[in-house]
Amino acid sequence: MKKQTSIGYFTVLAVLLAIAMSAYWLSxxxxxxxxxxxxxxxxxxxxxxxxxxxxxxxxxxxxAKASKANIRLESPEVxxxxxxxxxxxxxxxxxxxxxKPYVAGLVPxxxxxxxxxxxxxxxxxxxKHPFGQAIYQAAIARQARMQPLSxxxxxxxxxxEALINRMPxxxxxxxxxxxxxxxxxxxxxxxxxxxxxxxQSTVFVANGKYCRGIIVLDDNIPKETTDAFxxxxxxxxxxxxLSGDSRRTANAISKQAGIDTARSELTDQGKxxxxxxxxxxxxxxxxxxxxxxxEAAMAEADLRIHxxxxxxxxxxxxxDIDLPENSSIVLENNNLxxxxxxxxxxxxxxxxxQQNRIVALLFWLLLLPPAMGLVKTFxxxxxxxxxxxxxxxxxSLMILFNSLRA
Ligand SMILES: Nc1ncnc2c1ncn2[C@@H]1O[C@H](COP(=O)(O)OP(=O)(O)OP(=O)(O)O)[C@@H](O)[C@H]1O
Ligand SMILES: [Cu+]
Numbered sequence: 001m002k003k004q005t006s007i008g009y010f011t012v013l014a015v016l017l018a019i020a021m022s023a024y025w026l027s028x029x030x031x032x033x034x035x036x037x038x039x040x041x042x043x044x045x046x047x048x049x050x051x052x053x054x055x056x057x058x059x060x061x062x063x064a065k066a067s068k069a070n071i072r073l074e075s076p077e078v079x080x081x082x083x084x085x086x087x088x089x090x091x092x093x094x095x096x097x098x099x100k101p102y103v104a105g106l107v108p109x110x111x112x113x114x115x116x117x118x119x120x121x122x123x124x125x126x127x128k129h130p131f132g133q134a135i136y137q138a139a140i141a142r143q144a145r146m147q148p149l150s151x152x153x154x155x156x157x158x159x160x161e162a163l164i165n166r167m168p169x170x171x172x173x174x175x176x177x178x179x180x181x182x183x184x185x186x187x188x189x190x191x192x193x194x195x196x197x198x199x200q201s202t203v204f205v206a207n208g209k210y211c212r213g214i215i216v217l218d219d220n221i222p223k224e225t226t227d228a229f230x231x232x233x234x235x236x237x238x239x240x241x242l243s244g245d246s247r248r249t250a251n252a253i254s255k256q257a258g259i260d261t262a263r264s265e266l267t268d269q270g271k272x273x274x275x276x277x278x279x280x281x282x283x284x285x286x287x288x289x290x291x292x293x294x295e296a297a298m299a300e301a302d303l304r305i306h307x308x309x310x311x312x313x314x315x316x317x318x319x320d321i322d323l324p325e326n327s328s329i330v331l332e333n334n335n336l337x338x339x340x341x342x343x344x345x346x347x348x349x350x351x352x353x354q355q356n357r358i359v360a361l362l363f364w365l366l367l368l369p370p371a372m373g374l375v376k377t378f379x380x381x382x383x384x385x386x387x388x389x390x391x392x393x394x395x396s397l398m399i400l401f402n403s404l405r406a
């Protein structure tokens with residue numbers, strides 16, 4: 001958008017300059033015909049067509065290349081922003097990790113493992129959070145005995161509460177259970193800390209006021225993901241993980257994944273604040289988020305990246321590409337290394353834009369002074385409009401061919 005208005009400015013300037021100079025030469029005794037030629041030559045030489053092509057051609061070329069690699073861009077201008085990105089914010093679940101958590105251990109307190117799992121799964125039956133779903137699936141796989149629930153309520157960022165046998169059963173993070181008045185023994189809290197230091201997540205299960213144990217959840221970190229992080233860091237992009245999980249778990253995972261900074265125990269709004277904080281520190285931030293809970297943070301980021309294929313088309317052809325959650329970039333191959341390739345492409349494209357702008361500038365410097373009559377003051381001719389046109393075409397062609405290298 002900004003580019004568009006500056007193109008408009010340059011056009012107005014060229015016309016004003018043309019009027020002023022032809023009026024000047026008319027008053028200096030030149031014929032009307034010469035004056036109108038001067039007017040034409042200045043307008044043609046001053047038109048910002050090459051300057052406009054300088055950016056739009058390489059960007060369009062880059063966007064076409066990206067599209068071939070199954071990378072959808074909101075607009076080609078996304079590449080210009082991407083060139084400036086120096087921080088990448090990522091969510092933990094589903095971005096750093098595979099996003100397929102599984103129950104990796106049970107730490108019951110005074111009951112059997114099966115009973116603990118069955119109790120938690122009974123509460124998690126309708127859970128949306130991947131942890132809840134993993135617990136429910138594990139209980140089915142292990143044929144743990146489940147009880148009917150009369151009501152349940154999932155509290156985002158905290159856990160699940162359900163009414164089972166007229167008793168409130170809660171499954172979630174320790175801080176939340178403690179707030180709800182649940183007693184958690186120091187021993188269990190220590191166990192959870194030790195588990196978290198391995199990069200696993202823990203959720204506590206409470207029946208009424210009593211904590212019945214811990215469920216340990218694990219989620220793999222794909223090697224391709226850590227490789228992509230390393231290479232992005234080599235390109236000068238710092239990786240920041242934003243997580244709702246505990247500090248110990250988040251720190252351990254970020255260490256395993258080779259991530260620079262981890263921010264943990266964050267709410268939706270907390271994640272959004274972290275993005276703003278990065279920006280006030282001078283960072284241009286891209287974010288790869290995960291689902292509805294990251295929408296607030298995504299909205300703050302300079303670039304919003306969606307990892308994974310586009311949702312099925314609903315059949316209305318009104319929008320040719322309907323990017324989810326206002327994404328700027330969709331990596332349809334669900335591959336983080338595509339972001340790396342796109343980032344490299346953006347640097348190449350913007351280098352070419354820079355060269356093109358120099359070409360456009362040089363031709364201006366070459367054409368405008370003679371068109372204005374600078375050579376005439378030294379006894380030479382005015383620049384004929386046809387020569388101005390040839391010069392502009394020449395600049396545009398040079399820019400076109402240079403842009404093909406993108
Ligand atoms: N249905 C649930 N069952 C059990 N625990 C839950 C549930 N929903 C949330 N929690 C607890 O709340 C914590 C925070 O959840 P949140 O969705 O904010 O982050 P996360 O999924 O752990 O991490 P990230 O945001 O990095 O992917 C979880 O780590 C978990 O302990
Ligand atoms: Cu920074």
